[in-house]
Amino acid sequence: MPELHHFLMERWALYHNLEYDSSEEKNPRLIFYNEKDEVVKTVPVKKMKADEISSLLDSLGFYKRSQKGEEVPEEFQHFPMRAPRDEL
Numbered sequence: 001m002p003e004l005h006h007f008l009m010e011r012w013a014l015y016h017n018l019e020y021d022s023s024e025e026k027n028p029r030l031i032f033y034n035e036k037d038e039v040v041k042t043v044p045v046k047k048m049k050a051d052e053i054s055s056l057l058d059s060l061g062f063y064k065r066s067q068k069g070e071e072v073p074e075e076f077q078h079f080p081m082r083a084p085r086d087e088l
Contacts, residue, residue: 004028007050016063016072032060035078 012018030053032041045053058064063076 003049004045004053007045007053011050011054013068014065015057016065016076018057018062030056 028045030041030043030045031039032043034040043056048056054064063072065072
């Protein structure tokens with residue numbers, strides 16, 4: 001899973017409100033929660049390229065810093081995804 005490793009090492013810290021749990025290393029996935037901490041979407045990432053993971057997070061409205069350590073604007077502090085849609 002070199003692409004996943006690349007994403008974790010190079011891009012993960014640019015996104016706001018993401019957490020990494022290494023307990024699912026054999027079947028890595030992104031798990032999206034709503035404001036009530038309920039799972040609304042699960043996406044397997046084992047076969048995804050780093051660019052595909054970034055595109056997915058961008059499409060869901062996650063704030064992406066331009067560089068590590070950059071402050072996150074107030075409007076992106078608490079809810080990283082756009083308003084819930086039917087497919088979520």
